Amino acid sequence: MMHQHAHTEAAALSTAAPALAPADLQALACALYGIEGGATALGGERDQNCLIDGGDGMRYVLKVSNPAEAPSVVDFQIAALEHVARVAPALPIPRVVRTVGGRTRERVCLDDGSVCIVRLLTYLDGVQIKETARTSGQRRAMGGLLARLNLALRDFTHPGAHHDLLWNVSGAHRLAAQLEDLVDPARQRLAQRFMTRFERDVLPRLPQLRAQVIHNDYHLYNVLVAPQEQERITGIIDFGDMLHAPLVGEVGTAAAFHMAGSEDPFAAAAQFLAAYHAVLPLTDAELEIVTDLMATRHLITALISEWRAARYPHNRAYIMRHNPAAWEALAMMADLSRQDARDRLLSEIRPRRTP
Template sequence: MPLNTAPVHDHLLEAAPAQVSDAQAAAIADEYFGQRGTLNRLAGERDLNFHIAHGHGDDRLLKLSHPLEDPQVVDFQTRALLRVEALAPTLAVQRVYPSLNGEHQIPITVDGQPMIARLFSFVDGVPLHRVQQRSRALRENLGDDLARLGLALKGFEHPATADHELLWDLKHASRLRNLLVYIQDREQRALVERFLDNFERHALPRQATLRAQVIHNDLNPHNVIVDAEHPDRVRNILDFGDMVHAPLVNDLGVAAAYQVGEPDAPLATACEMIAAYHRRCPLLAEEQEILADLIATRLIMTLSITAWRASLHPENRDYILRNTGHAWQAVQGLARLSREQAQEQIFAACAKQEEPRP
């Protein structure tokens, strides 16, 4: 696959958030979905999100797409969720509900801003990023659920994938070079360049030949809800807004990046997730070979894109930079390993799952 070093341009990430008041959102929820309750505005990268609390459980989430979002992309996300619900009804993923007229997507205009309104499930629990002590069982459950999600999306096709480009797509990681100027620390920038070089040398040439399909592409701790009393149990996987058609292993690379642990053994915890994924959906040898490169690339992608976006939207800086502390620690830990050492740990984790059980 050739280098994609085109200038960075993602109109949605560059654009200011849409302007919708709480009162307007409440009116939309009532008129189109028959939902009344207490609204609480939630943070989001592109869409506007409102938690509708009913006071008796069974809460909902109203999502309003950004005015610049392609309606085809919104439909892509909705159809994927409906497919997962049909093929994997017990999988803990967000559900999308029909409006009063039976449609899952309602085109609306708010103060001249064209949007699409949708209604989603809202599951009580604890966002994973707030869980300080994460168990091996949790990481294994995450790996297994991600594999199940990939299996449910296997074969799913949609016209939007033909020309849908997303800056967060690992296939386009070479574009990060245009963003490195936003990383102020020279030593940190050099570390990012080192891992980007590794991606272009080892992982990028494989991207065009690996098995590919629609993937979630964003299993970060802010997109996972766990049980408050049993935090090893996944209650909900959220936010299908970064879905792309890409190599299947990229999905695991993204997810495992957020499970990289302490600098003295950075891949130990990530390998627990990888092993569980491999048990449900076996990784091919060529996928195992580049998985460490993909993990590191997702981390440097987080650092580069968020540094750039924080400069564009200082008012949303805290939300944009929410994952950077872990990302820097993880990158520094991975830098202590040679590429061969990282590969060996992943090979061993997968091989252990293939051993006959007593």
């Protein structure tokens, strides 16, 4: 059983995403937005997403929300995008497209009687960073841009921002029961080690740290670059995991995804962190635990993906796409002391003294 106050998000993760046929999605785009065009499926964890090709050169993402998703959460995500568009219009984020009636979203009733919320966003062109050769310049561009996004969101508030989300590294302890579902004893011991470290060294410090609305899913699938200029970012996508949480959780989460695909995993993450810190400096208290939260993101990735893949085998490839790297990172970090891992991550901010 999950911790009781995680039930809302667990419901969204435990309820299958809508599965409308392409023809139905096209009909929705036409009826609600006056856009006639083909529909192509896009990946998603909780929602059904599709690309709508308007035929006039414009492309859009039609999102049909999970029936278990609270309307206040959808409204929060819409309001956050509109806030960033106002205060930082140069940031490459999707824009909210209004219906023919001028609304930011509509409720639709599916054939099974469930009610979903439909919204439309502009489609951003670019190549997922996951598909490119990683470079120092690209990592630094990612770090600086995330800091700019966080600055744009710093003063944004919304009632829906305080919703529950299992993908929140600050609440990793709520997944403790999922340790029992791990079949491999070695992996169970590894996960337990990092859960204990989180509960002992991180959780007591979090209430004293600054918090705000964060993207919470800033990884290599959700950042786009220009095909011919792969250090120039053209898009930040997938704002579906946003919430109000400690800011350092944003940085630890994002840095975690820079450990894979590099000869020295800490060197790559250190470049990302240094670029972020140059734009939006972290406090000493935040720097003390950012490495722990990087490990915590890998921990919750492993636990949530194992749990969900067993329940939704048809969506296994999407659910498990970060799972191998998460286990690999945890195994590597288990060989280091907290201090050594922290020193390596902060090497560009606090160069280590030579004896």
